[in-house]
Amino acid sequence: MPDTFVNNPTFYKLDATLKRIRNYWQKTFDANKKDITVDQWLLIENLYKHNKITHNELAKLTSKDITTVSRIIELLVKKELVVREGSPLDRRKVYLQLTPKGSEKYKDVRPLVLEMRKTGWVGLNEGDYQELTRILDVIYNNIP
Amino acid sequence: MPDTFVNNPTFYKLDATLKRIRNYWQKTFDANKKDITVDQWLLIENLYKHNKITHNELAKLTSKDITTVSRIIELLVKKELVVREGSPLDRRKVYLQLTPKGSEKYKDVRPLVLEMRKTGWVGLNEGDYQELTRILDVIYNNIP
DNA sequence: TAGCAATAGTTGTTGTAGCAACTATATATT
DNA sequence: AATATATAGTTGCTACAACAACTATTGCTA
Structure with a gap:
């Protein structure tokens, strides 16, 4: 295990990059008056x-806690972009x-x-994309 | 610009990976009773x-908002891990x-x-590290 | 030098993250 | 059928993220 891995904090870089993207997205949404947050x-x-999934399934799809999903959905329901419908079977x-308003949105x-996605990838190619995906997947699966 | 870049949401993967790391770190801190959060x-x-830097400088180093730094520092001061000292010049x-307690921590x-850093890098080599760094840097700098 | 702009930091507010504790319902065990 | 266990979701709480508005200084400039 080279020293690099111990001394170079990848965490900071991941965090910084993600924040920058998130910020850019939010500012673009705001500038275009989309009245919506990134999440x-x-x-x-x-x-x-x-279409028609549960809080739990949505949580898994987005890597979010179910409580977080529940609360964001609450806001989307208030904005009339989402409806909740109880299952009669369970x-x-x-x-x-x-x-319909949600689909329009x-x-x-x-x-x-x-x-915005295109903007992020300027100067990178298909191989870079696959490399990034591969490395992040390995790291993700390394974590217990 | 290949289709991949538009259809494959890198954002999700970055976000998921970072959350997983953060979670792992927090759980490890908790399990070892370090009484501290990741941030x-x-x-x-x-x-x-x-040593001896300002809120602003610390914010830049960590890619955090100065308000966020200010509040986290507040908690660290309460825990007696950090002291604030006004500058007489400015x-x-x-x-x-x-x-001293902070240094011990x-x-x-x-x-x-x-x-934990080592754990994340299992199965990856020095080249992977450099690739990840390179790609994230490009993306970071692409964002306006 | 008076006035204005820039800088450092704090406080208020909304939103996301995640744990614990809770309710309600469904499933398994006996 | 009665009890135990598992699952789906909500609520309470603490912490981080980021913008806006604010105070208090410092620096600039007419």
Whole structure:
């Protein structure tokens, strides 16, 4: 194990990069008056792609705590972008769905997100993407 | 620009990896009764390496908002790990320093951190480290 | 030098992260 | 069927993130 791994704090770099991206996204949302936060967007994106899922499933998809999902959904319900619907088969479960307004929001915001993703990758190629993915996956799976 | 960059959400992976690391660190701190959070550790680590710096400088070093630093320091002061000392030359400035207890905390926790860093890098080599660093740097600098 | 801009830091507020404790419902065991 | 256990979700609490507004200094400039 080379010294690099011990002395060079990758954590800082990951954290700094993520914060920078998050900040950029939020400022872009704000500048375009999308009235939404980054994490609210992440949930909407997943609800669009997986119609009618539960809090738990959404939590797994987004790597969020179920309590956090529950609270963000609360805000999205207040904004009338999401509806909760209890399952008649299992009365513990609550299915989540975008409202028409929620789907519109998704379509409205998505082009911005695509642009921002492109911005991040300027100067990098397909191989870089795969490298990053590979390394992050290894690290992720190394953690007990 | 290959399609990959638009359709594959790197953000999720970065976020998931970072959360996993943070969680692992926190649980390890707790299991070893270090009575400290991950971000409190990050500040202590930087204060150990850069003696007598201001809130602002510490914020830049850690990619944290100065308000966030101010509040975390408040907690560290309460724990008697850090002292604030006003600058006589520029009365707006406040210098931060680890107390002896703070330095002890650093030395006490550091071995755990080294172990955890190693754990993350199992199965990866020096080249992987440099690749990760390079790619994250490019992304970071791409963000306006 | 008076006035204004810049800098350092704090406080208020909203939102996200995660643990613990709780309710309610479903499933398994006997 | 009665009890125990597991699962889905909410609420309370502490901590971090970031913007806005504020105080208190310092530096700049007309």
